[in-house]
Amino acid sequence: MTTLGYAILGLLSREDLSGYDLTQRMAGRVGYFWSAKHSQIYPELARLEDGGYVTHSVVEQRERPDKKVYEITAEGLDALKEWVIQPPVPRPTRDELTLKTYSVWLADKEQAVQLFREEELRHEEQLAHYEELRAWMEGEWQEDLTSTNSPEFASYATLRRGISYEREYAAWCRWVADSIERREPSE
Amino acid sequence: MTTLGYAILGLLSREDLSGYDLTQRMAGRVGYFWSAKHSQIYPELARLEDGGYVTHSVVEQRERPDKKVYEITAEGLDALKEWVIQPPVPRPTRDELTLKTYSVWLADKEQAVQLFREEELRHEEQLAHYEELRAWMEGEWQEDLTSTNSPEFASYATLRRGISYEREYAAWCRWVADSIERREPSE
DNA sequence: GGACGATATGTCAAGAGTGACATAACAAAA
């Protein structure tokens, strides 16, 4: 089983979805911690069905093309539950901006400052979006968030990770930009 | 040019290195923001040399097997300088622990708490290591860090990113573990 | 009727990255 397989099972454990629906989720909702394109999702669904982790049924639609709606099986749910509590396999992080920073001493100061200001803005915008979502969740899901058994709590927990990540990344970009500006004034 | 190519150029802009040396760097020093195995590095060096970004000379050693030491060319340095100030191509982040968190509502609470405590520890140990390095740099490189033209400043800046990342990740793990423990006591 | 956009499902070639395999020089220890 691939990690993508578990990502799909995680979505199907909450609701039945088509390959198209899964693609939307992978680009949006869960896209900031796991993403995939439809060209990877469709073959993976076939493999999951082959392994008995999901089943599908064709749903005929009148106002749209027909679709295959996938449902997680008992075996699929068991596999997912087991995977969740296993320590994650350590993956190498690859951060291109930090890599660029490693060579920033070679760069034109003004252009470097601009780069980090732009990235700061990107992360602050993402942060603002997450903070909106957070406010909405805390209002709408008040009761669900009192129990960690709810998918709502799980979604909220991942969002808090996103918020923390974006806030720190933006702050670091600001620190780098400020450092260059202060130490090399108008070079 | 691949990102790995620029990673190699970034290392060679600081000092001449062999493929073996580069492999050590990619596993250690810069490994927390970009990493590669020797099986990827050797072919990439050949491509870089083909493109005129690096040259190599064979250094004969008496106490060890001979080695090829690579040196960055003027063209290589130009390419690196240009790349550094370009906005990074947005890569999808893939975080397996956050993905597991998305399905944590299905998990046994005790085992889930254990998972997040273990991960918290991992990140705190990494953080402690980085903080040691930081103290050493701030002491040893005091003068170099006053100018952003120095490779020392660049190394210091990337280290601060690592510190910020590990600190926040550990804090988030702690928050998740605490949440599960408080809201589902001894279930 | 035709064009366009959203919905819907699929394949394929190519690149990035890894683990395993392969070879060889040299030192030190058994």
Added chain:
DNA sequence: TTTTGTTATGTCACTCTTGACATATCGTCC
């Protein structure tokens, strides 16, 4: 003398992931 460990360079098959190509249904707008 053989073995073990480090240094050193390389290849290859395989997996993961993406972008491009391909096809088809259905509604709406011109």
